[in-house]
Amino acid sequence: MNTPNKLTLLRIALVPFFVAFLLMPSVPHHYLIAGLIFGAAALTDHFDGKLARKNGQITDFGKFADPLADKILVVSAFLCFVELDVIGAIPVIIVLFREFLVTSIRLVASGNGKVIAANGWGKAKTISQIAAILVIIVLQYGNELILMQVIPLGSAEAEMFVRASLLAGQIAVWICVGFTLISGGIYLWDNRQYIKTAK
Secondary structure, eight states: OOHHHHHHHHHHHHHHHHHHHHTOTTSTTHHHHHHHHHHHHHHHHHHHHHHHHHTTOOOHHHHHHHHHHHHHHHHHHHHHHHHTTSSOHHHHHHHHHHHHHHHHHHHHHHHTTOOOOOOHHHHHHHHHHHHHHHHHHHHHHHHHHHHTTSSOOOHHHHHHHHHHHHHHHHHHHHHHHHHHHHHHHHHHHHTHHHHHTOO
16 A cells, blocks of 8 residues: 555544544643644645655545545534534535535446546635634634633633634634535536436
8 A cells, every 4th residue: 555545544543533632621722632633634635645646656546535534534523513512513414415425426436437536626625624624623722721711811801702713613614615515516517427327
């Protein structure tokens, strides 16, 4: 197995550790730890594709596993945010619907001997999702520092920061939902032949 594919598998392997720390509020600085793990996983997404293109190591496994690893990482983060009551369920449902749709088309194409790699819009979608997740983690870590009194704020200022962080997180999520819908629509159109031939 080549290095890019190992990095892809490493991204998947980091997900349980990311989820564990994200959902453990009793651990001090758990948002910071989860954010660092998520950042490391996101970097593997950058380097696996870069190395594969540079060294001519693009494989069918990589074309399929790389976007799958992205989905596992991103969806895990969004579901954790719902559990933590940081975002609502509706944007997550939209993201899940798009990912199930795209995965289904990929499976149909695979049955016809065709492996569909992610396109530019798919990569933009992934970047917007990663950015939204990092924004939420940073803002929630700010809330954690306020609760720990590392950042000394009065009750009114602390409440204002909490409301502002939730609003900023919602905006970031809906921006990435926009990219998710656009990329999903383009992907559906570009691969409509597999839908027509599906039996």
